[in-house]
Amino acid sequence: MPQRSLHPLVYILLMWITIVSIIQVVFIAFFFTLGQNGQSLGYRGEKPGGTNDSLVGTTLPTTAKRGMMLNFKAQKAPTAKEAIFWVAVNPNQNVISESGKELDIKKDGYYFLSLRVTLSSCEEAGGSTPSPEHTVKLKLNLKSQGKSEEKVLLEGGIDRQTNSSGQLSRVKGLYAGGKLVVTISPQTMCLNTSEAVTHLDVIFMQKH
Template identity: 40%
Template sequence: MPQHTRHSLINVLLLWTAILSIVQVVFIVFYITAGHRGVPQNSIAVAPTRTMQFHANNTPSPPSEHGLLLGKGKMLSFLATDGTEAHDDDKRIRWLAKNPDATLISEGDVLAVKKDGYYFLNLQVTLRSCEEEKEHTVSLKWNNKLLLHGWINTKSCSTGLLGKVEELSAGGTLGVTLEPKTSINTSESETHLDIIYMRKP
C-alpha cells in the first residue's frame, strides 16, 4: 500500500474518532442537563392537570379559620404599659395588643390563649434605669410552667431577646413577671412581647 494512501486513511480514522468523541460529549451533556430539568418538567406537566381538575369539579378551597390557612401563621405584637403605680404588689407586666385578635389571645396582665397550636414566643424587657447592686429577673409562664427566664443586664438595663417555641392549648394563660417590680421602658423597640401562632395540622 503506498505511503500516501496509508497517510490518507490515518487522517480519515483520526477525523472519524474526533467526530465520535464530539458526539459522545454532546450526548453526555444533553443527558446530564435533561436529568436536571426532568423534575421541574414533570411537575409543570402535573400542575395544569390538578388545576383543571379543581376547576372542573368547582371544589372550593378548604375553609380558613379566621383567615388562617393550614401551614400559615399569624403574628401578634404586644406593647407593655408601665402600671407600677396601680398595683405595686403585682409583679406582672400589663400588655396591650398592637394588632389585637381576641379570637386568638386576649390582652392584659394575663394573656388568655384561645386556640390550640404552636406558638413562637419572643420577649424583651428593658428597665427605665437600673442599679448595679439590684438584680432583676423576668419570667414568662404558661399557667405555672416556666417557659422563659432571664436576668436584666445592668449595662443595657435589658434582658435582650428571649425566645422559645411551645405547643400551647386553649384555655391556658401567659404572664410575664418582673422581680422586683420597677419602672420599665415602654418603648416598642425596648420592651415587647411578640407571638407567632401556627395552627396544628
C-alpha cells in the same frame, strides 16, 4: 490517507461527549427539582410520647400559611406587686385576649414567643435601680381539674449595661385555656414601657 481515516473517529467522539453532557444536564435538573419539591412539602413532627411542642424539619408546615402575628406593648403597673400589663397593638381575640396581666390562650396551635423587657432608672419614684439580680420570666398558667400548674417558658436576667433582658424566644405548642403572664423579680416599678425596648410578640400557626 491516514489523516482522513481519523475523521470518523473524531465525529463519533464528539457525538459521545454531546450525549454524555445532555444526560448530565438532565440528571442535575431532575435532582434539584426533586429536592425543591421535597423541601416545599415540609412536615409537622411529634416528640416521643405524643407531645406536639416543636416543629421538626428545616421548613415550616403548610399550616404556617394560615398563621398570624400579634404584637403587645407594655403599660406601667400601678404597683410593683403586679405583673406587666399588656395591650395588643393588633388584637385578635380569637387567638389571644387583647389585654391584661394574664393573656388568655384561646386556640390550640404552635406559638413562636418573643419577649424583651427593659427597666429604667427610677430612684426618684421610690423604686429599685435595675440590677443583674432582676429576672424576667414568661410563665404559662394552667388549671386542670381544680388544680393550678405553672410552667416557665422563657427566663432571662437583666443586663447591667443595657438594663434589658435581651431578646428571649422559643417555639411552643400551646393549648386553649392556658394563660401567659410576664413577671419581674424582685418586684419593681421601674419599667421602660417604650415599645421599642419592651414588647411581647407572638406568631401563631394552626396545628391542623
